[in-house]
Amino acid sequence: MTSIVLTNDTRDLGDGLVLRWSTPEDTDALAELAGAVFRDDGDEQPNQVLMDVVRRHMRGDHPLLGPTDYVVVEDTTADRKRFVACACYQQEEWTYDGVSLPVGRPEIVAADPEHRRRGLVRKIFGVIHDRCARDGKLVQSITGIPYFYRQFGYEYAVDLGGTLSFPVSLLPEAKAGETLPYRLRKATREDVPALIACYQQGQRGSLVSSRLAEKYWSYNIDAENDPDPRRGYARVRIIESVDGEFRGLAVTQGSGAHFRVSLLEFAAGTNLAGMRPSLLRGLVELAGQQLPNAPDTEPLGRLVFELGRDHPFYPMIPAEYGPRLDPPYAWYVRVPDLPAVLRRIAPVLERRLADSAMAGYGGDLLLDFYRSSVRLTFTDGRLTDARDEGPTDRQDKSPRASFPPLVFLRSLFGHASLEELRAGYPDVGADGTAGPLVNALFPKRPSRLFAP
Ligand SMILES: CC(C)(COP(=O)(O)OP(=O)(O)OC[C@H]1O[C@@H](n2cnc3c(N)ncnc32)[C@H](O)[C@@H]1OP(=O)(O)O)[C@@H](O)C(=O)NCCC(=O)NCCS
Structure with a gap:
């Protein structure tokens, strides 16, 4: 199959298939494809939740993408508008130890069963990656099915998810007449500055963090108040004392059996043990309030905190509640221009070096x-150059750290230490001073990276 470039990003893929960016008029056909693809078998009803997600993306008010941000493959031989493959392009921002990294994130990746394994999604990713390059997105990320995205240059490099949960039946009953010192209340637009500040403060320990702009908060707050039941939103709640003092925030997804807490941050100086009974009761009550866009007939069985491998609130759940920790999956990450990212995070690298036994390295x-x-050049502890080079010359006696392609991304994003990588990959190694340098520059550091 040859591909003919028709316009900038519109390609004739042959057999009547045309690849292009979406327009607002594509909403119904896109929702139809997503609804048909994301179900376990063809006899099931279309996946309404996914159809609503697509419609929300296409409305024009979504914080991460708009109606022209899907790449679609259209079957132009069909007697009505019909798409056979798609993926969307979300624009996000991460911070890496405080340094901003622009991110392009493909999601809603789908191919109609009759058109699979013909390279359509590979072509769509080619177009999205070109767009990322044009838009200066230094990093691409995706939360995706196992293995598949490795084929497009992605590596698992940051924790994704990871939960603590316990059966709500083990939570003590509220005592009659008891007043709890804290409560949850629905956030309003006036709360947005406090939400942003509290979130940033809570994320300080996370090496990689999603920047949640004002748009993210106001979108979800407004959507919850919208009478359209298909709007869909994360529920944003303020944790406050009974006197109305701001003590933190909670963001939750779903209701009933699908309820989970996906963000939980506290104002500095909050006594979490004292807050625990109020917070847990408030969350259980919230889980019982059905979401109109995704009603859930199954009641809450386990209270799930999807807050990562570790979280300040986890130790507050006592052993008698039988807490269970389920480990994270991982974000796929792609870095098409590694020297550009290393140059961008130079202040972080220089700080780490200065705090290490390799301080002042030249x-x-x-x-x-x-x-x-990639060759990094340091002068008096400053990163003065980072550049791509070809295969290395074995005669070159510079300190050398070796990684199979892409595995280094796990080091870069703090997912694994050099020692852990060496244990898993016999072809990872570091000679001479390269070991202490890599340990200083790329230490293992946890991330609680929220997926907005
Ligand atoms: C996963 C899915 C998107 C793949 O679409 P596709 O159009 O068949 O993908 P492509 O043909 O472009 O595949 C690219 C490569 O991956 C291979 N591949 C396809 N499906 C694969 C899978 N499930 N696992 C591993 N490799 C796969 C293809 O053979 C191809 O290899 P090649 O380039 O060496 O020939 C499609 O099967 C689908 O819609 N599945 C259901 C929805 C889903 O799971 N979406 C992903 C959500 S994260």
């Missing part, structure tokens, strides 16, 4: 990926 560090390499 010289090179060769990151050897076997078929390619």
Whole structure:
């Protein structure tokens, strides 16, 4: 199948298939494809939740994307508008130890069963990656099905999810006449500055963090108040004392059996043990309030905190509640221009170096990926150059750290230490001063990276 470029991003893929960016008029056909693809078998009803997600994306007020941000493959031979593959392009921002990284995130990746394994999604990703390059997105990320996205240059490099849960039946009954010191209340637009400040403060310990702009908060707050039951939203709640003092925030998804707490941050100086009974009761009550867009007939069985591998609130759940920790999956990450990212985070690297036994280092560090390499040059502890080089010359005596292609991303994003990588990959290694340099520059650091 040859592909002919018709316009900038519109391609004739042959057999009547045309690849292009979406328009607002594509909403119904896109929702139809998503509804048909995201179900377990073809006899089931279309997936209404996914159809609503697509419609929300296409409305024009979504914080991450708009109606022209899907790549679609249209079957132009069909007697009505029909799409056979799609993916959307979300624009996000991460911070890496405080430094901003623009991110392009493909999601809603779908191909109609009769058109699979013909490279349609590979082509869609090619177009999205070109757009990311044009838009200066230094990083691409996706929360995706196992293995598949490795084929497009992605590596698992940041924790995704990870939960603590316990059966609500083990929560003590409220005592008659008892007044609890804290409560949850629906956030309003006036709360947005406090929400942003509290979120940023809570995320300080996370190496990689999603920047949640004002738009994210106001979108969800407004959507909850919208009478259209299909709007869909995360419920944003303020945790406050009975006197109305701001003590934190909770963001929750779903209701009933699908309820989960996906963000929980506290104002500095909050006594979490004292807050626990009020907060748990408030959350259980919220779980019982059905969401109009996704009513759930199953009641809440386990209270799920989807807050990562670890969270300040986890130790507050006593052993008698039988808490269970389920480990995280991982974000897929793609970094098409590694030197550009290393240059961007130079202040972080220089700070780490200055705080290490390699303070003031001058010289090179060769990151050897076997078929390619990146050379970092330091002068008096400052990163003065980061550049791509081809396969390394074995005669080059610069300190060398070797990684199979892409595995280095796990180091870069703090997912694993050099020692852990060495244990898992016999072809990871560091000679001479490269070991202490890599340990200083790329330490293992946890991330609680929220998916907006
Ligand atoms: C997963 C899915 C999007 C793949 O679409 P597709 O159009 O068949 O993908 P492509 O043909 O472009 O596949 C690219 C490569 O991956 C291979 N591939 C396809 N499906 C695969 C799978 N499930 N696992 C591993 N490899 C797969 C293809 O053979 C192809 O290999 P090649 O380039 O070496 O020939 C499609 O099967 C689908 O819609 N599944 C249901 C919805 C879903 O799970 N979406 C992903 C949500 S994160």
